[in-house]
Amino acid sequence: MPIEILQGLAIPFLGTTLGAACVFLLRGELDHRxxxxxxxxxxxxxxxxxxxxxxxPSMEESSALGAYASLPAxxxxxxxxxxxxxxxxxxxxxxxxxxxAEGPKSALSKNLKLVxxxxxxNIPEGMAVGVVLAGWLTGGADLSLGAALALSLGIAIxxxxxxxxxxxxxxxxxxxxxxxxxxxxxxxIVEPIGGALTIVAASVVVPVLPYLLAFAAGAMLYVVVExxxxxxxxxxxxxxxVVAFSVGFTLMMALDTILG
Numbered sequence: 211m212p213i214e215i216l217q218g219l220a221i222p223f224l225g226t227t228l229g230a231a232c233v234f235l236l237r238g239e240l241d242h243r244x245x246x247x248x249x250x251x252x253x254x255x256x257x258x259x260x261x262x263x264x265x266x267p268s269m270e271e272s273s274a275l276g277a278y279a280s281l282p283a284x285x286x287x288x289x290x291x292x293x294x295x296x297x298x299x300x301x302x303x304x305x306x307x308x309x310x311a312e313g314p315k316s317a318l319s320k321n322l323k324l325v326x327x328x329x330x331x332n333i334p335e336g337m338a339v340g341v342v343l344a345g346w347l348t349g350g351a352d353l354s355l356g357a358a359l360a361l362s363l364g365i366a367i368x369x370x371x372x373x374x375x376x377x378x379x380x381x382x383x384x385x386x387x388x389x390x391x392x393x394x395x396x397x398x399i400v401e402p403i404g405g406a407l408t409i410v411a412a413s414v415v416v417p418v419l420p421y422l423l424a425f426a427a428g429a430m431l432y433v434v435v436e437x438x439x440x441x442x443x444x445x446x447x448x449x450x451x452v453v454a455f456s457v458g459f460t461l462m463m464a465l466d467t468i469l470g
Contacts, residue, residue: 225366226398229373248371250451254458290428334429340405344412
């Protein structure tokens with residue numbers, strides 16, 4: 211596997227790991243205004259990445275279909291949305307600042323359900339990085355290595371606060387700092403794993419690339435609409451989340467256009 215692929219898969223995971231390490235530097239949970247800012251920032255990154263890094267390349271890859279070039283993007287987008295909807299219903303998880311778990315009833319601890327919620331969040335991000343790297347590797351969708359690394363860097367930037375958001379509450383809920391760090395880090399391990407599996411799938415069946423690009427976009431936007439936007443908008447100080455969303459969106463857009 212080319213070293214560029216390994217770097218692209220490792221960069222987002224490094225962001226999560228560094229964020230989780232904040233548990234050794236900070237005490238208690240993050241202020242709710244900072245949580246809103248981090249959540250809005252992550253949402254902005256994911257929306258911009260879904261458009262510039264995934265949906266537009268998906269339609270460009272299907273340009274031979276002419277007026278129907280959007281059909282693979284539509285089909286892939288719905289498949290990604292329904293896939294996350296399915297996972298949302300079959301995996302027990304607990305969103306931050308929520309007292310009621312989602313998914314099937316389970317005897318799992320509150321802390322483990324928090325980790326599973328972030329893990330669900332990370333699955334489409336890993337797929338997004340993997341499919342863009344696969345597009346570069348196979349020469350599909352005119353995706354450059356710069357575009358792939360821009361997406362990896364953007365996801366890593368938003369993974370840093372995400373790692374802190376999960377590890378700090380775990381420590382505040384009674385986990386040891388080392389254990390909270392490990393759990394926070396492991397919540398991001400699905401990203402390189404999912405990315406590697408996506409690369410294998412796209413490399414073996416090149417014609418599915420536009421579908422996989424849109425699949426990752428649909429899955430990421432499901433997370434944004436179902437989880438991140440409600441969290442950044444709930445209660446007071448929702449304007450903080452909106453401003454942070456704009457920062458994340460424009461940052462990811464700039465990264466993609468400059469490096470891509």
